[in-house]
Amino acid sequence: MTRGLFITLEGIDGAGKSSHIDALEALFRERGRTVTRTREPGGTPLAETLRTLVLNESMDSLTESLLVFAARREHVLDVIEPALARGDVVLCDRFSDATFAYQGAGRGFDLGVLSTLEQWVQGGRSTRPETLLQPALTLWFDLPPEIAAARLAGARLPDKFEAQPVAFFQRVAKGYADRAAGAPRFARIDANQPREQVWQQIESKLRERGLA
Numbered sequence: 330m331t332r333g334l335f336i337t338l339e340g341i342d343g344a345g346k347s348s349h350i351d352a353l354e355a356l357f358r359e360r361g362r363t364v365t366r367t368r369e370p371g372g373t374p375l376a377e378t379l380r381t382l383v384l385n386e387s388m389d390s391l392t393e394s395l396l397v398f399a400a401r402r403e404h405v406l407d408v409i410e411p412a413l414a415r416g417d418v419v420l421c422d423r424f425s426d427a428t429f430a431y432q433g434a435g436r437g438f439d440l441g442v443l444s445t446l447e448q449w450v451q452g453g454r455s456t457r458p459e460t461l462l463q464p465a466l467t468l469w470f471d472l473p474p475e476i477a478a479a480r481l482a483g484a485r486l487p488d489k490f491e492a493q494p495v496a497f498f499q500r501v502a503k504g505y506a507d508r509a510a511g512a513p514r515f516a517r518i519d520a521n522q523p524r525e526q527v528w529q530q531i532e533s534k535l536r537e538r539g540l541a
């Protein structure tokens with residue numbers, strides 16, 4: 330059986346990821362694909378418990394990094410790898426790029442330690458970089474932090490991260506830009522557009538890459 334397709338959605342809080350994931354799922358289902366839709370931190374009962382802690386408790390940045398990678402380990406083993414082995418399209422709302430952006434760039438935590446954890450969690454037993462589990466495509470919703478903050482104001486009760494000042498999200502946004510630079514799996518979506526145009530960009534990125 331052919332291995333599935335791993336797609337992640339990334340961007341700062343309020344960038345518009347959740348607003349497009351239903352349509353993305355519908356698009357693949359219309360093409361006859363089985364879709365596993367999931368999110369991080371989360372995706373398994375234990376990982377969802379860890380998510381509640383990470384999103385609600387204040388903690389040291391190493392603790393936070395270990396918890397998101399612990400949740401990811403469970404998620405990769407129990408959900409993502411089995412779904413890819415079945416041939417599913419896996420649509421995941423955030424993955425390890427979020428850790429590099431939020432814990433790395435946002436909190437200032439050591440990127441080398443994050444890379445080591447990434448290798449442990451996504452690399453199986455091998456230490457070769459090419460064996461790292463990474464998405465085939467990362468839809469990166471790029472939106473200026475001031476605009477994301479304005480969109481979120483009044484839209485929902487802020488969690489621990491959403492309550493951070495704009496300066497934090499400027500660092501996170503830079504973290505995403507750094508991670509995207511030179512990584513062809515990233516497809517930048519200009520999220521500072523009306524919804525319809527954001528969706529058109531998503532469709533055209535999928536077409537360009539022969540994925541839909």
Ligand SMILES: Nc1ncnc2c1ncn2[C@@H]1O[C@H](COP(=O)(O)OP(=O)(O)O)[C@@H](O)[C@H]1O
Pocket residue numbers: 340341342343344345346347348349480481484520522523524525527
């Ligand atoms: N293109 C858009 N233009 C204006 N508002 C938008 C757009 N896309 C989403 N929104 C609104 O912005 C807020 C954040 O969007 P959401 O999809 O929840 O972001 P995320 O999942 O990335 O945090 C929501 O209130 C949503 O309705």
Ligand SMILES: Cc1cn([C@H]2C[C@H](O)[C@@H](COP(=O)(O)OP(=O)(O)O)O2)c(=O)[nH]c1=O
Pocket residue numbers: 342347368369370384397422423424425427428429431432488490491
């Ligand atoms: C996956 C991940 C998420 N996060 C943060 C980013 C988000 O603020 C939060 C949860 O993401 P998200 O699911 O986008 O939140 P919401 O349900 O409110 O749309 O967790 C990290 O800090 N590190 C990570 O590794």
